[in-house]
Amino acid sequence: MSETTLTIFRCRACGEALFPARYRCPRCGAADWRDEDAPSGVTEESTVVRHRVGALGAGDIHLATVRTDAGAVVIARLDAPASGPVRAGEPVLLTIDNAKRVLARPR
Numbered sequence: 777m778s779e780t781t782l783t784i785f786r787c788r789a790c791g792e793a794l795f796p797a798r799y800r801c802p803r804c805g806a807a808d809w810r811d812e813d814a815p816s817g818v819t820e821e822s823t824v825v826r827h828r829v830g831a832l833g834a835g836d837i838h839l840a841t842v843r844t845d846a847g848a849v850v851i852a853r854l855d856a857p858a859s860g861p862v863r864a865g866e867p868v869l870l871t872i873d874n875a876k877r878v879l880a881r882p883r
């Protein structure tokens with residue numbers, strides 16, 4: 777599965793950064809965006825999804841809220857951490873796969 781660097785969207789009018797894209801900026805109402813690479817960030821929270829309807833035996837999914845260094849906050853799927861859950865404040869690298877899932881790995 778191919779992965780590329782995560783790209784976030786920055787408002788050209790006010791500088792607000794967000795992901796995923798929206799039509800209008802929630803801060804200033806402009807609809808003028810530029811793409812910006814967001815290859816890294818810091819986890820703010822993480823959680824484990826253990827039981828999902830219709831996905832028996834699929835295994836746990838580790839999710840993290842990550843504040844990218846570009847400023848936008850994204851929800852990322854963590855590479856199954858062998859060393860236990862990722863803690864708040866842990867630096868991660870961010871990519872996006874061809875299913876449009878954001879992936880985080882410890883830096």
Ligand SMILES: [Zn+2]
Binds near residue numbers: 787789792804
């Ligand atoms: Zn704006």
